[in-house]
Amino acid sequence: MQLKKSDFSEWYNTITKEAELCDLRYGIKGFIVFRPWAVMSMNRMYAMYEDAVESRGHVPALFPALIPEEYLTRESDHVKGFVPEVFWVTHAGGAKLEEKYAMRPTSETAMYPLYALWIHGTRDLPLKIYQRCQVWRHETKATKPFIRSREFHWIEAHDCFATREGAMGQVREDMEMAEQVIHGQFAVPFLFFRRPQWDKFAGAEDTYAADTLMPDGRALQLPSTHMLGQHFSKAFGIKYTDDKGKEEYVWQTCYGPCISRIYAAVIATHGDDKGLVLPVRLAPVQVVIVPIIKEETRERVLQACREVANAIGCCFVTRIDDSDRTPGFKFNEWEMKGVPLRVEIGMRDIESGTVVVARRDTGEKIKVKTAELDAKLGEIAQSIDKNIKEKADKWFSDKLSFADSMGELGKKLDMHGFVRVPFCSDGMDGEKCADIVKEKHQANMRGSLFGAPEKPEGKKCIACGNPATVYLYAARQY
Amino acid sequence: MQLKKSDFSEWYNTITKEAELCDLRYGIKGFIVFRPWAVMSMNRMYAMYEDAVESRGHVPALFPALIPEEYLTRESDHVKGFVPEVFWVTHAGGAKLEEKYAMRPTSETAMYPLYALWIHGTRDLPLKIYQRCQVWRHETKATKPFIRSREFHWIEAHDCFATREGAMGQVREDMEMAEQVIHGQFAVPFLFFRRPQWDKFAGAEDTYAADTLMPDGRALQLPSTHMLGQHFSKAFGIKYTDDKGKEEYVWQTCYGPCISRIYAAVIATHGDDKGLVLPVRLAPVQVVIVPIIKEETRERVLQACREVANAIGCCFVTRIDDSDRTPGFKFNEWEMKGVPLRVEIGMRDIESGTVVVARRDTGEKIKVKTAELDAKLGEIAQSIDKNIKEKADKWFSDKLSFADSMGELGKKLDMHGFVRVPFCSDGMDGEKCADIVKEKHQANMRGSLFGAPEKPEGKKCIACGNPATVYLYAARQY
Numbered sequence: 001m002q003l004k005k006s007d008f009s010e011w012y013n014t015i016t017k018e019a020e021l022c023d024l025r026y027g028i029k030g031f032i033v034f035r036p037w038a039v040m041s042m043n044r045m046y047a048m049y050e051d052a053v054e055s056r057g058h059v060p061a062l063f064p065a066l067i068p069e070e071y072l073t074r075e076s077d078h079v080k081g082f083v084p085e086v087f088w089v090t091h092a093g094g095a096k097l098e099e100k101y102a103m104r105p106t107s108e109t110a111m112y113p114l115y116a117l118w119i120h121g122t123r124d125l126p127l128k129i130y131q132r133c134q135v136w137r138h139e140t141k142a143t144k145p146f147i148r149s150r151e152f153h154w155i156e157a158h159d160c161f162a163t164r165e166g167a168m169g170q171v172r173e174d175m176e177m178a179e180q181v182i183h184g185q186f187a188v189p190f191l192f193f194r195r196p197q198w199d200k201f202a203g204a205e206d207t208y209a210a211d212t213l214m215p216d217g218r219a220l221q222l223p224s225t226h227m228l229g230q231h232f233s234k235a236f237g238i239k240y241t242d243d244k245g246k247e248e249y250v251w252q253t254c255y256g257p258c259i260s261r262i263y264a265a266v267i268a269t270h271g272d273d274k275g276l277v278l279p280v281r282l283a284p285v286q287v288v289i290v291p292i293i294k295e296e297t298r299e300r301v302l303q304a305c306r307e308v309a310n311a312i313g314c315c316f317v318t319r320i321d322d323s324d325r326t327p328g329f330k331f332n333e334w335e336m337k338g339v340p341l342r343v344e345i346g347m348r349d350i351e352s353g354t355v356v357v358a359r360r361d362t363g364e365k366i367k368v369k370t371a372e373l374d375a376k377l378g379e380i381a382q383s384i385d386k387n388i389k390e391k392a393d394k395w396f397s398d399k400l401s402f403a404d405s406m407g408e409l410g411k412k413l414d415m416h417g418f419v420r421v422p423f424c425s426d427g428m429d430g431e432k433c434a435d436i437v438k439e440k441h442q443a444n445m446r447g448s449l450f451g452a453p454e455k456p457e458g459k460k461c462i463a464c465g466n467p468a469t470v471y472l473y474a475a476r477q478y
Numbered sequence: 479m480q481l482k483k484s485d486f487s488e489w490y491n492t493i494t495k496e497a498e499l500c501d502l503r504y505g506i507k508g509f510i511v512f513r514p515w516a517v518m519s520m521n522r523m524y525a526m527y528e529d530a531v532e533s534r535g536h537v538p539a540l541f542p543a544l545i546p547e548e549y550l551t552r553e554s555d556h557v558k559g560f561v562p563e564v565f566w567v568t569h570a571g572g573a574k575l576e577e578k579y580a581m582r583p584t585s586e587t588a589m590y591p592l593y594a595l596w597i598h599g600t601r602d603l604p605l606k607i608y609q610r611c612q613v614w615r616h617e618t619k620a621t622k623p624f625i626r627s628r629e630f631h632w633i634e635a636h637d638c639f640a641t642r643e644g645a646m647g648q649v650r651e652d653m654e655m656a657e658q659v660i661h662g663q664f665a666v667p668f669l670f671f672r673r674p675q676w677d678k679f680a681g682a683e684d685t686y687a688a689d690t691l692m693p694d695g696r697a698l699q700l701p702s703t704h705m706l707g708q709h710f711s712k713a714f715g716i717k718y719t720d721d722k723g724k725e726e727y728v729w730q731t732c733y734g735p736c737i738s739r740i741y742a743a744v745i746a747t748h749g750d751d752k753g754l755v756l757p758v759r760l761a762p763v764q765v766v767i768v769p770i771i772k773e774e775t776r777e778r779v780l781q782a783c784r785e786v787a788n789a790i791g792c793c794f795v796t797r798i799d800d801s802d803r804t805p806g807f808k809f810n811e812w813e814m815k816g817v818p819l820r821v822e823i824g825m826r827d828i829e830s831g832t833v834v835v836a837r838r839d840t841g842e843k844i845k846v847k848t849a850e851l852d853a854k855l856g857e858i859a860q861s862i863d864k865n866i867k868e869k870a871d872k873w874f875s876d877k878l879s880f881a882d883s884m885g886e887l888g889k890k891l892d893m894h895g896f897v898r899v900p901f902c903s904d905g906m907d908g909e910k911c912a913d914i915v916k917e918k919h920q921a922n923m924r925g926s927l928f929g930a931p932e933k934p935e936g937k938k939c940i941a942c943g944n945p946a947t948v949y950l951y952a953a954r955q956y
Contacts, residue, residue: 023592027546028579033592036537036607043538059514060521064629065543065581065612066565068505084571087544089581091566092616101506103543103567103581114501114511123801129514134543138570151542323601 003273003336008216012144012268019276019337021267022145030143030150037337038146038263040284042153045186045259045266046132048281049155052181056173058128058157063110065133066101071109075235078108081202085138103136108203108228108254111158112236119250121241122162126170127250130157146264147220147478154258160238160250167227167251171208174225174255175450178210181257182222187279187389188212188265189396190222191418193447193473198431201254205229211446211475213399213417214268219446219475222262228252269392276338277361277388280381286316287377288334292327292346304350308343312374316341316381335360340384341377361387406462409474410441418446418475420454422468424461430472433463443474481751481814486694490622490746497754497815499745500623508621508628515815516624516741518762520631523664523737523744524610526759527633530659534651536606536635541588543611544579549587553713556586559680563616581614586681586706586732589636590714597728599719600640604648605728608635624742625698625956632736638716638728645705645729649686652703652733653928656688659735660700665757665867666690666743667874668700669896671925671951676909679732683707689924689953691877691895692746697924697953700740706730747870754816755839755866758859764794765855766812770805770824782828786821790852794819794859813838818862819855839865884940887952888919896924896953898932900946902939908950911941921952 005011016022021038034042054060066089073079087103090096104110111129119127134153143149157174161167175192182188190212200207201224209224233239233249242248270277280286289309291301305320312318321330327344334342344356355373357366361384368376399417403409412419424430426448434445448470456468483489494500499516512520532538544567551557565581568574582588589607597605612631621627635652639645653670660666668690678685679702687702711717711727720726748755758764767787769779783798790796799808805822812820822834833851835844839862846854877895881887890897902908904926912923926948934946 023595025592025595026542026588027549027591028542028544031542031544033542034540036539039538039540042540060517061514062512062517062520062612062631064504064506064509064511065614066506066509066629071505086571087567087579088569089565090568091578093562093564100569101565110504113505114503117501117503134540136543151544153540 016145032145032149041282042259042263044282048185049181052177053130058130061129067104067110069100072102075203078203087136105137112232116236116238119240125162127160146260153260157255159253164251167253170253171225171227178223186266187392188269189393192450195447196426196445197428201226203231212265217417219477223257225255270388275336278338279385280340283340285319285339287318287341288339289320289343290330297347304345418473420471420473421462422456422459423470423472424464424466426470436463443476445472446475494623510623510627519760520737520741522760526663527659530655531608536608539607545582545588547578550580553681553710556681565614583615590710594714594716597718603640605638624738631738635733637731642729645731648731649703656701664744665870666747667871670928673925674904674923675906679704681709690743695895697955701735703733748866753814756816757863758818761818763797763817765796765819766817767798767821768808775825782823896951898949898951899940900934900937901948901950902942902944904948914941921954924951924953
């Protein structure tokens with residue numbers, strides 16, 4: 001197996017197969033099998049994200065996977081956005097159902113009819129509920145494992161507030177949570193954009209989406225948080241009686257961190273020509289111990305390995321590879337699978353009271369006294385997490401550029417990821433100019449950078465030449 | 479709300495609604511919404527069961543929720559068992575699919591085609607994979623929340639071995655795991671029966687199922703573990719090459735702890751006339767602090783509550799109920815929701831440096847020095863868990879009885895849960911006798927008690943009068 005990350009698409013397809021992250025041979029197009037090595041990391045990611053969601057006042061619930069057609073079609077924009085890609089259940093056993101059911105493409109319309117029954121007064125607000133689940137969409141775009149498939153695994157949080165300000169506060173909290181978890185813990189950098197009106201979530205007032213970049217400079221959307229306003233609360237009758245006895249519709253937000261896709265970003269951001277590189281906290285095995293064995297010293301070396309495993313087992317998920325393959329084979333195998341730390345133990349090490357520690361991120365080999373191994377591994381693990389985060393951040397910061405004309409945009413897109421350009425509008429008016437950019441450069445307008453006060457002064461829209469009112473960021477995308 | 483556990487069915491319906499465990503008003507028959515108070519406990523149950531599964535060498539994976547018709551129908555007994563209750567997906571977007579897909583009623587046929595690709599030699603065995611997921615069955619029996627619905631939440635483990643002995647070892651491990659988790663941690667007692675041949679899992683050689691009893695003496699099936707033999711490995715071509723180079727089919731087991739149903743058993747086993755009683759480790763809130771407030775002392779009492787909450791927050795999930803309801807209302811509310819420990823704090827307590835602790839299981843109130851609260855709560859929590867387990871075990875042990883004739887069986891069934899009777903056969907021959915018992919007493923033959931060496935000597939089958947070959951246990955069921 002030859003891996004070259006510079007040929008990203010090929011690298012990605014190879015590593016997801018060779019590291020046994022998924023299997024594409026399942027009998028339904030666009031449905032993949034998530035294999036243990038991936039799921040063990042994804043479960044750690046789920047645990048960290050669910051902690052973050054719960055510590056901010058959300059409680060978990062579980063809503064049905066099937067949605068009656070009548071629920072799904074109550075909000076008109078939502079219908080247009082999702083119905084074209086819904087899987088429909090029409091039969092049960094041998095019989096045709098009276099009403100057909102949609103497999104949830106997202107859960108707004110499963111949850112909000114119940115919200116209308118649960119919310120009565122200000123005492124019931126804010127209501128902050130999330131569920132961990134999978135969703136199904138009959139995508140017509142090309143699928144790519146973890147990045148886009150017809151079944152994916154996510155968390156979705158759906159919150160209700162008495163006021164618009166309350167809902168906007170939640171949007172900011174959702175973004176801050178993405179920063180803490182995805183950037184802080186998974187070391188994947190991104191930017192939050194307010195999407196142009198023509199590219200928002202079906203049924204939302206505004207969509208704020210985190211975009212990261214793949215190694216080939218193309219953007220990948222990570223979690224988005226949506227200001228739903230009162231669109232859904234009016235369609236589903238979610239009302240509360242305020243302190244003066246007046247009925248009001250609630251203000252809503254929803255938020256969808258897609259764990260399977262964020263995992264794709266972890267693979268793509270940190271991996272190298274040898275394979276996966278995983279943050280220590282996400283690695284299914286954190287330390288692999290490789291015995292360097294000659295037949296006559298076999299038992300003594302294995303015994304030393306077991307002692308080391310016991311000593312560090314409290315702090316690290318540890319595995320001894322005592323299979324009958326060569327040390328070189330094992331080194332390659334576990335490096336390819338992204339195990340952050342390797343400990344090599346042979347007779348010479350036992351005699352000198354040391355072991356060799358190899359770190360996956362830099363390849364550096366360090367001789368460590370066995371008695372100090374536990375503490376030393378802790379230090380090296382911290383150093384690995386710091387190093388891969390800094391490396392990712394540095395690469396990402398270099399991918400932002402600027403252009404003032406269509407020609408310049410094309411050149412910059414070839415070298416960078418996001419290119420800021422002056423644009424006539426991010427309202428529906430601007431869509432035709434976005435189409436021109438797409439046609440010319442195969443790039444999308446990702447929106448305005450959230451929190452950036454920048455305003456184009458005296459500039460012209462790169463597509464229509466009218467006065468620019470906003471800076472938008474263009475990128476090619478997945 | 480009036481709760482009388484002696485009228486169990488009414489009690490169960492009321493408590494699942496009033497404690498906000500579920501909502502039955504979702505728009506699809508047999509599909510319920512699992513509300514936060516239930517899901518918080520179920521998530522703790524999932525975590526404990528997944529720990530138990532993983533610590534015994536299973537790794538997690540995620541297989542698609544949809545199964546191609548061609549996969550589902552490869553094993554002939556399995557087809558007969560499950561196809562009559564499958565939900566079928568026939569359309570996507572506006573178009574009819576070329577092949578219809580089943581929503582998984584269980585995952586054998588989704589997983590085993592991949593197992594056939596993954597297993598080559600003895601190095602790949604045993605293969606022990608589980609997934610946490612939901613399954614769907616269009617039940618025709620009456621549904622009851624958590625006990626039987628058309629969508630439920632479980633763990634399923636699917637294991638492959640080189641030998642029959644390896645597989646039987648797994649069946650025993652699965653039973654031991656149920657003992658550790660469901661009895662040891664959730665304090666729900668049960669017995670393992672080997673099901674009669676006419677009542678085994680569709681496609682299995684043998685089914686071993688844990689049955690508990692509801693307060694009305696009716697049996698509820700908890701996890702079952704199935705010895706699949708080589709039925710599926712032959713149907714799906716799951717083979718390995720043994721050390722002599724010969725191809726052999728693997729031996730398989732599967733195991734399905736249904737978390738939503740085990741949660742029903744927790745509710746039913748421990749609850750009382752005041753509502754839920756939860757083991758401390760499963761309670762979403764373990765300690766509720768109720769301030770006893772007069773208006774003029776409000777701030778001082780709340781401050782004392784916050785100090786106590788901080789002091790015990792490291793060890794217990796704690797909530798201060800500072801709402802504007804009366805203490806009596808709050809006591810009833812949190813007792814109904816099963817919170818194991820209540821701490822009451824008023825001005826008199828502050829002045830005497832004590833608090834009042836009330837335990838949910840016995841209602842006992844205990845005066846505790848504030849400085850010793852942390853340690854004392856730990857002791858009381860242990861005592862609660864011990865007490866509810868002993869109480870459940872005692873009740874359960876009294877529910878086992880014996881009968882030697884059809885008439886006696888009827889009387890014993892009215893007073894007990896499981897009644898052991900001599901029977902002609904637990905092979906397919908015995909089914910017509912089981913039908914007679916069912917007709918006469920509305921009771922099912924649950925099977926032979928696993929591990930019991932008991933043999934009927936010189937007794938006659940209670941139904942046909944032929945010589946008895948086996949003791950079977952009868953029970954009415956859910």
